[in-house]
Amino acid sequence: MATMNMLQAINNALDIAMAEDEKVICFGEDVGIFGGVFRATSHLQEKYGKARCFNTPLVEQGIIGFANGLAAQGSVPVAEIQFADYIFPAFDQIVNETAKFRYRSGDLFNVGGLTIRTPYGGGIAGGLYHSQSPEAYFTHTPGLKVVVPRNPYQAKGLLLAAIRDPDPVLFLEPKRLYRAAVGEVPEEDYQLPIGEAEITKEGTDITVVGWGAQMEVIGKAVELAEEQGIACEVIDLRSLLPWDADTVAESVLKTGRLVVSHEAPLTGGFAGEIAATIQERCFLYLESPIARVTGLDTPFPLVLEKEYLPDHLKIFEAIRESVNF
Amino acid sequence: MMTQYVHQPDFMTGDEFSIPTFSLLSPEGELHSGATEPVLERDHARRIYQAMLATRILDERMMAAQRQGRLSFYMQCTGEEAAVVGATAALNDADMIMAQYREQGALMYRGFSIDEFMNQLFGNELDYGKGRQMPIHYGSRKLHYMTISSPLATQIPQATGYAYGQKLAGQGHCTLTFFGEGAASEGDFHAALNMASVHQVPVIFFCRNNGYAISTPSSEQFAADGIAPRAFGYHMHVIRVDGNDVLAVYEATRQARKIAVEQNQPVLIEAMSYRLAAHSSSDDPSGYRSKEEEEVWRAKDPLLRLQKWLLKKQWWSEEEETSQQETLRREVLETMKRAEKRSSPPLESLISDVYADITPALQRQFDQLKRHIRRYPEAYPRGAQSLDLGVGSETDTQGEA
Numbered sequence: 273m274a275t276m277n278m279l280q281a282i283n284n285a286l287d288i289a290m291a292e293d294e295k296v297i298c299f300g301e302d303v304g305i306f307g308g309v310f311r312a313t314s315h316l317q318e319k320y321g322k323a324r325c326f327n328t329p330l331v332e333q334g335i336i337g338f339a340n341g342l343a344a345q346g347s348v349p350v351a352e353i354q355f356a357d358y359i360f361p362a363f364d365q366i367v368n369e370t371a372k373f374r375y376r377s378g379d380l381f382n383v384g385g386l387t388i389r390t391p392y393g394g395g396i397a398g399g400l401y402h403s404q405s406p407e408a409y410f411t412h413t414p415g416l417k418v419v420v421p422r423n424p425y426q427a428k429g430l431l432l433a434a435i436r437d438p439d440p441v442l443f444l445e446p447k448r449l450y451r452a453a454v455g456e457v458p459e460e461d462y463q464l465p466i467g468e469a470e471i472t473k474e475g476t477d478i479t480v481v482g483w484g485a486q487m488e489v490i491g492k493a494v495e496l497a498e499e500q501g502i503a504c505e506v507i508d509l510r511s512l513l514p515w516d517a518d519t520v521a522e523s524v525l526k527t528g529r530l531v532v533s534h535e536a537p538l539t540g541g542f543a544g545e546i547a548a549t550i551q552e553r554c555f556l557y558l559e560s561p562i563a564r565v566t567g568l569d570t571p572f573p574l575v576l577e578k579e580y581l582p583d584h585l586k587i588f589e590a591i592r593e594s595v596n597f
Numbered sequence: 598m599m600t601q602y603v604h605q606p607d608f609m610t611g612d613e614f615s616i617p618t619f620s621l622l623s624p625e626g627e628l629h630s631g632a633t634e635p636v637l638e639r640d641h642a643r644r645i646y647q648a649m650l651a652t653r654i655l656d657e658r659m660m661a662a663q664r665q666g667r668l669s670f671y672m673q674c675t676g677e678e679a680a681v682v683g684a685t686a687a688l689n690d691a692d693m694i695m696a697q698y699r700e701q702g703a704l705m706y707r708g709f710s711i712d713e714f715m716n717q718l719f720g721n722e723l724d725y726g727k728g729r730q731m732p733i734h735y736g737s738r739k740l741h742y743m744t745i746s747s748p749l750a751t752q753i754p755q756a757t758g759y760a761y762g763q764k765l766a767g768q769g770h771c772t773l774t775f776f777g778e779g780a781a782s783e784g785d786f787h788a789a790l791n792m793a794s795v796h797q798v799p800v801i802f803f804c805r806n807n808g809y810a811i812s813t814p815s816s817e818q819f820a821a822d823g824i825a826p827r828a829f830g831y832h833m834h835v836i837r838v839d840g841n842d843v844l845a846v847y848e849a850t851r852q853a854r855k856i857a858v859e860q861n862q863p864v865l866i867e868a869m870s871y872r873l874a875a876h877s878s879s880d881d882p883s884g885y886r887s888k889e890e891e892e893v894w895r896a897k898d899p900l901l902r903l904q905k906w907l908l909k910k911q912w913w914s915e916e917e918e919t920s921q922q923e924t925l926r927r928e929v930l931e932t933m934k935r936a937e938k939r940s941s942p943p944l945e946s947l948i949s950d951v952y953a954d955i956t957p958a959l960q961r962q963f964d965q966l967k968r969h970i971r972r973y974p975e976a977y978p979r980g981a982q983s984l985d986l987g988v989g990s991e992t993d994t995q996g997e998a
């Protein structure tokens with residue numbers, strides 16, 4: 273075991289993947305000698321050479337188009353989009369190409385080797401264009417997998433699984449936690465399962481679901497609730513596509529109550545999908561309406577970020593209201 | 598590069614450069630004076646011509662079939678066979694081709710059978726694409742021909758990435774990507790050329806400048822002298838070639854391939870041609886261009902030009918032409934009849950290949966769909982037939998039929 277922050281854990285996962293398989297290739301804007309603007313790819317170019325870790329021109333659609341072709345050829349590209357806010361020029365390549373490559377060719381060709389890494393989320397005074405959580409645009413796209421880690425241990429194990437997964441994975445990294453989240457991480461190779469949620473805390477009164485950076489916020493809210501004697505069951509979804517409806521449904525059958533929280537705006541957000549599925553599966557067991565604690569239906573603000581974000585107090589209130597319904 | 602300073606403002610437009618058109622054969626099938634005949638064996642030249650002829654005949658027959666209502670959609674390569682087949686013939690057969698959609702001549706040259714064409718066009722159970730894409734979206738792994746995708750220009754940066762992988766693999770292969778002059782307006786085109794040049798990638802960007810993007814003439818697509826000058830902006834080798842002259846296309850592409858594979862440098866080729874047919878079976882060119890204009894280009898038919906050259910060399914004969922045409926027409930018709938009678942792909946193909954393995958959520962949706970089809974079989978004849986044939990496992994839903 274070693275103590276690592278999330279960036280170190282991601283860097284370590286990339287290092288292991290590149291050492292193991294020479295087909296693994298990392299690239300993106302500033303990814304080369306500089307190691308990425310957040311340093312997730314530090315020292316990889318020194319270690320594995322410029323052919324396998326390099327800067328690209330500043331063109332997201334080109335980065336993902338290039339990555340699709342490289343993956344179709346049989347390589348294992350790990351492409352970085354510097355901020356998830358800047359993934360949209362590549363939207364066509366991801367939605368129309370990456371996601372449909374295997375299906376449209378009848379499995380003659382696939383881009384399963386591809387992993388797209390990108391930092392997402394708020395809480396860093398990044399305003400409209402360095403804070404967004406675009407997961408719901410991609411969870412609406414069959415053919416993609418969408419994975420979000422909550423801490424360094426999860427980040428390393430899930431990233432290694434994503435790189436080796438037979439399907440293309442969008443790996444959303446909670447950048448607020450890049451340096452803030454520090455934990456014990458095994459130095460050796462390990463993988464965590466894609467498509468499986470994790471119950472991070474057991475409880476009987478209410479289920480609280482989230483992913484990524486929101487798990488830390490949920491943790492604080494749950495502490496407040498526990499002080500008032502409310503026993504919360506907390507679930508980290510980890511994968512949003514495919515997502516583990518069984519684990520959530522099983523929990524809600526037990527607790528009868530559900531709160532889902534994400535930073536992205538409410539309307540069309542992934543919490544809506546969870547709420548719809550769970551009411552289908554658990555209708556007769558629900559004791560209160562499923563609550564969603566999310567960002568507002570606005571662009572991401574700057575000065576009023578604190579007011580916008582679904583913080584621990586808003587989640588705590590939702591838990592309290594649900595229990596007292 | 599050294600910066601050169603001047604002390605008076607001097608604006609440039611690009612008119613300072615003019616890019617000539619490389620041409621070897623005259624419309625009469627004669628070698629231009631001063632032109633060097635490319636090294637092309639008799640059998641290779643015949644293979645090229647036969648692929649062009651077969652493409653022309655396939656296109657004629659299938660457009661007719663579409664008009665008869667036997668086929669939902671079709672696109673012809675007519676007028677551009679020299680550009681497509683000539684370029685393909687200059688490659689190694691193991692080089693990757695990433696085409697746009699109008700390049701069936703490339704597949705024909707590489708040996709895709711008429712049966713394989715038909716299975717895709719009719720989306721039957723033998724279609725490699727499992728009946729998922731509209732007609733003409735062919736693909737072949739064994740022939741190194743990437744499955745066609747409708748969005749324009751997405752294949753261009755993919756070709757750069759594919760070729761980068763080929764360079765790392767070190768087996769001396771390259772990728773050639775076809776696209777139209779209209780698609781070259783997409784951002785993906787510029788991204789692809791820039792990345793290929795920066796990363797020294799063995800890729801050939803082959804632009805079929807056929808004058809029209811559906812109805813939009815090239816004069817409303819770009820203000821500059823075609824697509825070729827864009828290469829300067831990326832410091833890339835470029836050549837413009839008469840796209841109706843198969844010898845010129847072949848020779849230009851052969852040399853481009855040498856640059857790509859031996860120097861790891863990308864090359865842009867602009868082939869000047871004309872789309873003699875409509876954009877697709879859904880298009881009517883009389884709404885945007887004149888018969889007179891079409892006639893001018895019909896006189897430059899690339900097939901006739903090569904045929905004249907072959908006849909002069911006595912590598913082809915009128916008798917062979919007649920018998921070959923008859924054989925091909927018959928083969929197309931007979932193969933079509935077989936293909937349209939084949940069954941549809943099984944119901945399972947609705948959910949397979951979305952992921953490497955079917956996800957639990959998708960399996961649930963599929964089970965629900967099967968229950969529904971069992972309740973209303975006449976509304977879903979293909980699905981019902983597939984279920985009644987016992988394809989896949991329905992044990993979970995038997996009781997609810």
